[in-house]
Amino acid sequence: MTNNLELQGRISASPLTAAEHALAARMGLEELSPKRFLDAIIHPSADPSNTRFAKLSYMGSAALKMYITEYIYFKYPKLPVAPLTATIGEFYAHNVLFDVAQKYGVQKVVCRLPKNYLTDKTIACQSLLALIGALYWERGALACRQFILNNFCYRLSMNYNPLKHYYYVNSILSAHLRRLQKPRAEYSAMYIMGVYSGEEKLGEGFAPNEKQARRSAAMNALRQFYCVRVEEPDLPSSEDYSATPIEDPGVIFPKAGKEFIGN
Template sequence: MKRLQLLRWSGSVLSPRIRPLNNRCRVQQVYLTPIRLQSSATPALASEQDGTPGGEAVPPPIQKPSPWMAPSPHPEAADHSPKLAALHSRLSLPSKLPLQTLARTLVDPSADPSSRFNNKSLSMLGNDLLSYYMSEYLLCTYPRLPMSVLWAAMYSYIGPRALTSMAREWGVEYAAVPGSEVDPGLLQFKRLPAGSEVDSPPSDTFTKDGELLKRSQSARVIYSNEFGDPREPSESSADGATPHQACANFTRAVMGAVYLHGGRSAAKDFFKEHFMSRHLDIANLFSFSQPTRDLSKLCKREGFAGPVARILSETGRLSHHPVFVVGIFSGEDKLGEGSGGSLDEARFRAAAAALKGWYLYSPLGVRLPSSMEEEGAEPWTPLFVDPGEIIV
């Protein structure tokens, strides 16, 4: 029986070309060269394909791209993540800030220890910027705030819990386990093992020779951080991180990324829109133990007449629920007013109100020192400097 000769064009039918995958899977694809099997090709045709006269077809080696071995997603994957694009638009980030940098802010050091791909450097820069912008705002707007209240206000605005709340309000979701196959729009961090201790000792104490001793407020001013804590705020470690630590690092990293790519003006606008827009009642941060004594010392230091408590009104003195309204006067000037179920309680609240009125003084037309960095800034106007809080 005569053997049929295959046509030259039959090679495209017997060995169809394997098309490469799309660009999104370029990192993991394997490129194959179309080779006809020896059993389905004539010797002449096989020799023309591999270039060997009359020899057997030798398939060329398969070329494989170098695999992505990092524990975090590939930077090119950020261009195809709808979560990242939505987050970029939701935060109104500058167009100069690329999606690759935004994806890097979502990689905690506990997920990827490499400083080239995690957000540690961006988080450090963002933390310094947040501390500077917030401290200058509070010190210039309320120059008489006591240090303890200033630390509490700083913590309320840019503390770890506040930053965690902001990250959740921005719609950031957690990845179950970090890895290169995870969507770059998810926050990746390695969770701490169960039973790990993350709480720090009280901020007004320090350890010496294994004993917990009291730290003075002067030492806290010199050696503490922006929150009055003698130690650095808890950060992510190689063992893992808590969701609060990962969210706080991410929020700080976004601030640092905006500053690097958008510049100083974009960073200040981002700070005003996302941090200064949050309302904080600073009056609720005060806690007085002996306000009448403090008020007497304040009047003596400032040269005012000694404070005198006077009853302004009362009702139900002989009933089970009396109400007294007491005012604190310095000469003819009323410093504060308070009400309570007894005369002592009303006088206590009136003295506390007088102290709050003094500490919460805010001058008009406040200019921040950072405003002088802008182009065409007006000449500097000296700020109001208070002699300091009452030292008892």
């Protein structure tokens, strides 16, 4: 096992092994200086003197949250704060971080003590954040932003539902219609359930029973209003950004707590 003095010598001499070169190439980080790259993959459990790891990891975490928040905010400009917050949280969750780390093989290259109170998964996530921080530190905001867009934000599938955390959507739809001063929602009793405001059809849902069909119809009606997607959102961090008006979110959604139903 590599001891601390050897690791400190590696950082000061800045050599990269073949595996480390390969990781940098897979992640598109070849332009990082070897010293900064090693700062991000030598975990403090293996070398306590590497205090730069924590700072890079902190910076990477902050950059990740900032650019994910920006992307989701402008991708769904009508989405209220509570579902917006829940959606943003999904994209830098621990399992997502590990998926990205695993895709590149970070966990196979990071230097750590084999016996440690932190799991391999946690250390891989911390090292990935440190690599993102190193990218931000050396190559700037635009390069870091593009890496995050490519590896985190573009995971957003076409059929992703930002309101999936909410179960009692019927009451939210009623509040939405009251705000718009439209007639209350009425449901047609069939397995293919339609929801109407007066004669205007707001949405429809499909389910094996009436209760689920009503919920599905209400969910689809809300999605048509609040989950409008901007395919290529104009982001403030881009070079040619032009300010756009902030959308009125309308109904104040409750926090996804008791109503949370998972993925």
